[in-house]
Amino acid sequence: MHVQVLKRFAMHPPHGVRLTLVVPEALAWYSGMVPGLVARQVAPRDLAIDAVPLARRADATVILAAATGLDPETRQIALSGGRPPLRYDVASFDIGATVLGDDLPGVREHALRTRPLSRLVAALDAADARLAGLGRAPRVVVVGAGAAGVELACALRARLARASPPP
Ligand SMILES: Cc1cc2nc3c(=O)[nH]c(=O)nc-3n(C[C@H](O)[C@H](O)[C@H](O)COP(=O)(O)OP(=O)(O)OC[C@H]3O[C@@H](n4cnc5c(N)ncnc54)[C@H](O)[C@@H]3O)c2cc1C
Known part of the structure; x- marks a missing residue:
């Protein structure tokens, strides 16, 4: 903003x-x-x-x-x-959203968090490499299904469509 x-x-x-x-x-x-x-x-x-x-x-x-x-x-x-x-004389704050629940066990280590966006961009490439080495169809779970969650589910399907075998 x-x-x-x-x-x-x-x-x-x-x-x-x-x-x-x-x-x-x-x-x-x-x-x-x-x-x-x-x-x-x-x-x-x-x-x-x-x-x-x-x-x-x-x-x-x-x-x-x-x-x-x-x-x-x-x-x-x-x-x-x-x-x-x-x-300052006037301060305007807009530090954006953070992901709720990232202190739950395993989330920081294993999940692709949508915030901060800069980290998501980098984490996607690392996830690609991990999935390519699986040797089976990747299973993807989207947690949180607002409009952005639904969009991400569709986008991940499109990203992985060329995976072999597909997700
Ligand atoms: C996948 C996805 C798709 C989305 N699609 C849409 C869409 O199509 N339309 C829509 O309206 N919304 C969409 N949203 C929601 C949208 O991202 C947010 O509503 C919007 O980013 C909020 O803007 P913002 O400026 O408040 O925060 P942000 O865009 O997150 O910006 C916050 C900024 O503050 C900085 N910052 C953070 N902490 C600090 C700090 N302590 N000190 C200084 N700076 C700091 C960050 O580095 C960043 O630059 C989507 C969200 C996701 C995750």
Whole structure:
């Protein structure tokens, strides 16, 4: 969502305002196209948005770190990686969704979690290699069936359709 905000700031720069973007990774992934990536219909570069040039156009400073805390009294945001805290007058938060239940036994080790999207993209390739070595039809289970879960089920079927034997 902040991609849209940055674009707006680039189009209509506010006067006398210093903008800072705090984000752990420069690349933001457009989730609406993730099922297409899973199904191999699009390449990673088609859905990756590089926040750095966008921020530059909006005249914003980029800090590649995660926000780890907020002190509303002193108006400071704590940052990861031992960076000094960042002072603010106005802070806008949009740190996205996380997967519920990833602390259940086995989930972190064995499941392909949809968040963060950057990790899903990398984990898919590792899963391909694992499934190719199975020597039998892979069995895929999708946990959580909102619209995105259903989309992912269809996309995984399309991705694995060429597996031998098919899933
Ligand atoms: C497979 C799939 C398909 C989907 N398809 C659609 C669709 O077609 N249409 C639709 O409307 N929605 C879709 N969704 C839902 C959609 O992904 C979310 O609603 C949307 O991403 C929310 O946008 P956001 O900007 O809030 O979060 P995100 O896009 O997740 O962005 C959050 C950002 O915050 C950063 N961040 C995280 N933690 C920190 C921190 N501590 N400090 C600083 N930065 C941090 C992340 O790196 C990321 O850049 C889909 C979801 C999935 C999983």
